[in-house]
Amino acid sequence: xxxFISLMxxxxxxxxxxxxxxxxxxxxxxxxxTSLFRVVDLKxxxxxxxxxxxxxxxxxxxxKGDEEQSIKLDSRLAKKIDMDFAxxxxxxxxxxxxxxxxxxxxxxxxxxxxxxxxCLKDDKKGQxxxxxxxxxxxxx
Numbered sequence: 001x002x003x004f005i006s007l008m009x010x011x012x013x014x015x016x017x018x019x020x021x022x023x024x025x026x027x028x029x030x031x032x033x034t035s036l037f038r039v040v041d042l043k044x045x046x047x048x049x050x051x052x053x054x055x056x057x058x059x060x061x062x063x064k065g066d067e068e069q070s071i072k073l074d075s076r077l078a079k080k081i082d083m084d085f086a087x088x089x090x091x092x093x094x095x096x097x098x099x100x101x102x103x104x105x106x107x108x109x110x111x112x113x114x115x116x117x118x119c120l121k122d123d124k125k126g127q128x129x130x131x132x133x134x135x136x137x138x139x140x
Contacts, residue, residue, distance in 0.1 A: 044064075072137060
């Protein structure tokens with residue numbers, strides 16, 4: 001009998017030693033990043049950004065100087081624009097040739113943490129992105 005009483009008194013102490021407060025998780029990984037892509041046109045001084053909020057709403061933003069315009073997109077259109085940008089970004093980075101020599105940067109691209117600069121001499125890359133930028137401008 002004394003054995004059971006002492007066991008019952010020791011059990012809460014044993015279980016109390018194994019309970020800890022959970023450690024906080026990092027929220028800085030790229031899956032929680034709100035900016036899906038960014039295009040900075042240095043000639044016209046315009047920045048286009050596709051962002052996703054924590055509630056999975058999508059916004060296309062245009063920043064020109066001090067002005068900022070934002071339009072809400074449905075998820076299907078946002079996915080279509082994001083996929084179009086991703087295919088162009090990858091094509092510019094890996095498939096199209098880069099012109100050697102001095103580089104005057106005209107476009108800065110960012111896709112989920114990966115950066116790319118397009119030079120004035122890179123005609124093919126510039127043409128690839130020009131059609132995409134014109135499509136974004138039409139939405140505003």
